[in-house]
Amino acid sequence: MTTDNNILGYLQDLQRAVDNLDNTWRPEDPAYRADVYRQTMTSLSYAYFAYFHADAEHPDWAPLWNPVYTLQPNPDDIYLQSPIRGDLSYRVSGNRGTCKILSFTTQKVLSGTVDQMPQPSGHNEVDCSDLGLALGEDFEVIFSAARPAGYTGKWAPIDPEAGGMMVRFRSYDWLNEVDPTLSIECLDPVPPKPRLSPDEILERIREMAKFPARKTKLYYAMQNGVKERVGFNVFEPIRYPGALVKQTYWPACFQFEPDEALIIETELPARRPYWNIQLNDPYFNALEYVYRLSSTNGHFAKVSSDGKFRAVISLEDPGVPNWLDPAGYTEGGIYGRWYDCDSEPLPTLTRVKLAQLREHLPADTPVVTAEERAEELRLRVRACQRRRRW
Incomplete structure (x- = not known):
C-alpha cells in the first residue's frame, strides 16, 4: 500500500x-461558476454515504x-x-405510513457511481398499489431475482x-401525512461487516471525487436536451424508460426578465392521483423549497374557476394563487409530473410584463x-x- 500524505x-x-x-448555459459567468462549485460540494457530501455507509451484504438506508x-x-x-x-435476497419491512405514494426502484448501478450508466439499466419499479400496501399497515416484502420456493407473501423482482x-416517500399534504418507517435486511448468510482496509478506504475516496462530475455530466445533458429540442418557455413531455413507468414528466427551460412573469396554464386530467410542478436552477438542482414557494402539487394548488391550473413565475410576489418563486433566478428548469393519470395534458407558458399580469388571467x-x-x-x-x- 502506498499512501499519499496529502x-x-x-x-x-x-x-x-x-x-x-x-x-452549462453560461460557462463564463462567475455566478454560474460559484453555483457549480456549490453543486460540487453538495454531491461530494452525499458521496460519502454512497461509498462508505453500507454495502450489499450489509444494506442500510x-x-x-x-x-x-x-x-x-x-x-x-x-x-x-x-x-x-x-x-x-432482501426483506424490506416496516410501516406503510400515510404518504401519497411509497415506491421501490431497483437498478443495476446507483446513479453517479459509474462513468456510463448501463443499458439496459435493469430498472424494476413497484409502488404501494402494486404491492397492496394499505395506509398505516405493517408489512414486509421480499426482493430477489426469483420468488423464494414456497413463499406466498409479498414479493417483488430485482x-x-x-x-x-x-x-x-411521496407526500401531498406535507404537514399531515405520515412518512413510512422502513428497514432493509439481507436474508442470505453473510460475514460480519468488516473493517475497511487502507487500500479500500483510499479507493473509495477516489471514487467519491469522481461522483460530482458523473452526476453533472448526466444531468446537464438532460436539461440541455430539453433546451436544444424545444428552446425556452416550451414544455416537452418525456417518459424515462424503465423508471417510474406510471409517470410522465413535462420539463421546460424557463427564461424571463426581472420585470416580466411567466404564466403556466394547463388542463387537468379527470383522474389525477398525483401531479406536481417545481422549479430548478440552470444546473438541474431543485430551487430552495423549504423557505421558498418554488413548487406546488395537487393538494396545495388552487384551481381556476374554469377548471384549469394556472401558476405564475416571477421574481416578486404577484399576489395571485400558485406563485412559483424562482429564488432570484431568471432562467432555469421546470419539472412537472403526471403520475398514473388518465390523460397527460401539455401545459403552455406565456411571457408577459409583470405590471400587466392580471390582464392575462381570468377576471375572477x-x-x-x-x-x-x-x-x-x-x-x-413547518411541514x-x-x-x-x-
Whole structure:
C-alpha cells in the first residue's frame, strides 16, 4: 500500500465537475461558476454515504436527494437508497405510513457511481398499489431475482445484476401525512461487516471525487436536451424508460426578465392521483423549497374557476394563487409530473410584463395578500422540517 500524505491527491477528480461548466448555459459567468462549485460540494457530501455507509451484504438506508444533496429532487419526495446485489435476497419491512405514494426502484448501478450508466439499466419499479400496501399497515416484502420456493407473501423482482435500491416517500399534504418507517435486511448468510482496509478506504475516496462530475455530466445533458429540442418557455413531455413507468414528466427551460412573469396554464386530467410542478436552477438542482414557494402539487394548488391550473413565475410576489418563486433566478428548469393519470395534458407558458399580469388571467383570479402569503410560507416551512430528510 502506498499512501499519499496529502489527501488532495485523492480528490483530483473533483476538477472534472468544474470542467463541466463548459456544458452549462453560461460557462463564463462567475455566478454560474460559484453555483457549480456549490453543486460540487453538495454531491461530494452525499458521496460519502454512497461509498462508505453500507454495502450489499450489509444494506442500510442512506439519504439521497433532498434540500442539501440537491440535483433535482422532487420536493414532495423523501428519497432513500441502499446498495443491494442481484444474487442476494432482501426483506424490506416496516410501516406503510400515510404518504401519497411509497415506491421501490431497483437498478443495476446507483446513479453517479459509474462513468456510463448501463443499458439496459435493469430498472424494476413497484409502488404501494402494486404491492397492496394499505395506509398505516405493517408489512414486509421480499426482493430477489426469483420468488423464494414456497413463499406466498409479498414479493417483488430485482434484476440478477441489481446493484442498488431507491425508495421514494411521496407526500401531498406535507404537514399531515405520515412518512413510512422502513428497514432493509439481507436474508442470505453473510460475514460480519468488516473493517475497511487502507487500500479500500483510499479507493473509495477516489471514487467519491469522481461522483460530482458523473452526476453533472448526466444531468446537464438532460436539461440541455430539453433546451436544444424545444428552446425556452416550451414544455416537452418525456417518459424515462424503465423508471417510474406510471409517470410522465413535462420539463421546460424557463427564461424571463426581472420585470416580466411567466404564466403556466394547463388542463387537468379527470383522474389525477398525483401531479406536481417545481422549479430548478440552470444546473438541474431543485430551487430552495423549504423557505421558498418554488413548487406546488395537487393538494396545495388552487384551481381556476374554469377548471384549469394556472401558476405564475416571477421574481416578486404577484399576489395571485400558485406563485412559483424562482429564488432570484431568471432562467432555469421546470419539472412537472403526471403520475398514473388518465390523460397527460401539455401545459403552455406565456411571457408577459409583470405590471400587466392580471390582464392575462381570468377576471375572477383571487388576490393573495402579503399576510396570506406569509402564512402559506410559514406552514410550508413547518411541514417540510417535520419530514425526516436525512
